[in-house]
Amino acid sequence: DPPNLQMESGSGLEQVKCRARGGSSGFKVAILGAAGGIGQPLALLMKMNPLVSLLHLYDVVNTPGVTADISHMDTGAVVRGFLGQKQLEDALTGMDLVIIPAGVPRKPGMTRDDLFNINAGIVKTLSEGIAKCCPKAIVNLISNPVNSTVPIAAEILKKAGCYDPRRLLGVTMLDVVRANTFMAEVLGLDPREVDVPVVGGHAGVTILPLLSQVKPPCSLTTEEVNYLTSRIQNGGTEVVEAKAGAGSATLSMAYAAVKFADLCLRGLRGDASIVQCAFVPSQVTELPFFASKVRLGRNGVEEIYPLGPLNEYERVGLEKAKKELASSIEKGVTFARK
Numbered sequence: 001d002p003p004n005l006q007m008e009s010g011s012g013l014e015q016v017k018c019r020a021r022g023g024s025s026g027f028k029v030a031i032l033g034a035a036g037g038i039g040q041p042l043a044l045l046m047k048m049n050p051l052v053s054l055l056h057l058y059d060v061v062n063t064p065g066v067t068a069d070i071s072h073m074d075t076g077a078v079v080r081g082f083l084g085q086k087q088l089e090d091a092l093t094g095m096d097l098v099i100i101p102a103g104v105p106r107k108p109g110m111t112r113d114d115l116f117n118i119n120a121g122i123v124k125t126l127s128e129g130i131a132k133c134c135p136k137a138i139v140n141l142i143s144n145p146v147n148s149t150v151p152i153a154a155e156i157l158k159k160a161g162c163y164d165p166r167r168l169l170g171v172t173m174l175d176v177v178r179a180n181t182f183m184a185e186v187l188g189l190d191p192r193e194v195d196v197p198v199v200g201g202h203a204g205v206t207i208l209p210l211l212s213q214v215k216p217p218c219s220l221t222t223e224e225v226n227y228l229t230s231r232i233q234n235g236g237t238e239v240v241e242a243k244a245g246a247g248s249a250t251l252s253m254a255y256a257a258v259k260f261a262d263l264c265l266r267g268l269r270g271d272a273s274i275v276q277c278a279f280v281p282s283q284v285t286e287l288p289f290f291a292s293k294v295r296l297g298r299n300g301v302e303e304i305y306p307l308g309p310l311n312e313y314e315r316v317g318l319e320k321a322k323k324e325l326a327s328s329i330e331k332g333v334t335f336a337r338k
């Protein structure tokens with residue numbers, strides 16, 4: 001329904017009944033954790049996305065302010081705010097895509113796994129809401145540790161009997177964005193011309209950039225490979241330390257999340273050849289979840305691509321990544337089955 005607006009004018013309050021708006025087609029998108037450091041710029045950028053017709057902003061604090069603010073932007077999407085767990089179901093009902101940046105971020109000295117105790121419970125609650133209210137929605141999970149929260153969401157959806165592995169995606173887009181940026185700096189190129197696949201997971205050594213598969217093809221020295229691999233794996237920590245206690249990446253993350261969400265929406269619309277890396281239920285390795293290139297379509301992940309040829313350096317990195325990933329996945333599954 002269109003909103004009834006109350007405005008103060010002169011002597012008192014006047015009520016204006018808004019007319020119904022016609023002809024709006026597009027996707028319905030919810031952001032859970034919309035008032036946070038990532039959530040706010042993410043909401044701003046999604047309000048600018050022409051594929052979005054309805055934007056639901058949910059958080060446990062501050063959504064009225066964020067919603068009022070964003071709703072004044074003269075872009076197509078209609079914005080509605082939802083505050084507190086009692087409004088979670090209304091926030092989720094009818095959604096095509098749910099983006100989740102809810103939960104605490106890192107402070108200096110913390111690993112992503114240190115966030116597990118708080119964020120696991122948040123992701124569990126939100127996944128239960130999705131199972132109940134929009135089980136067919138595509139889910140973009142940002143909350144860390146992604147290597148564990150995606151398995152948690154999968155288990156909760158399985159328990160509810162509505163698990164579709166094609167619709168659950170852990171967002172590792174920021175690792176790709178960083179890899180493209182850092183690689184472009186080294187090569188003296190515009191980052192928009194560079195495409196580095198980043199596979200594995202989203203924490204430390206599980207972040208495995210496949211520098212040998214960079215486009216455009218190029219050869220790197222051993223020093224360049226060591227520098228780039230380390231900087232990509234520690235990009236998050238670089239920001240955490242620079243922010244010195246004020247949180248982790250929020251602006252570049254919102255940018256990456258919107259870039260990824262836009263690809264998901266274009267896939268839903270039926271566009272061809274939409275390919276990007278994401279942390280998904282997978283059979284690419286012996287692990288039940290793994291990040292690699294996937295093709296996005298009308299049902300979410302339509303195809304998962306194999307890793308392609310790896311060099312010796314990457315094969316060693318892959319073994320390290322798998323070891324840590326296995327225990328992070330197990331930790332999530334155990335939590336959700338409790």
Ligand code: NAI
Nearest residue numbers: 033035036037038059060101102103104105142143144174
């Ligand atoms: P933040 O603390 O600024 O915002 C988090 C928001 O979540 C807050 O507004 C908070 O009220 C809300 N929230 C807490 N419990 C909630 C619940 N039960 N339901 C809904 N909302 C709830 O944190 P920030 O910086 O926005 O980071 C959010 C998450 O994203 C963190 O877990 C962080 O580690 C992760 N992250 C993931 C990245 C990735 O590449 N996947 C990159 C950067 C951060």
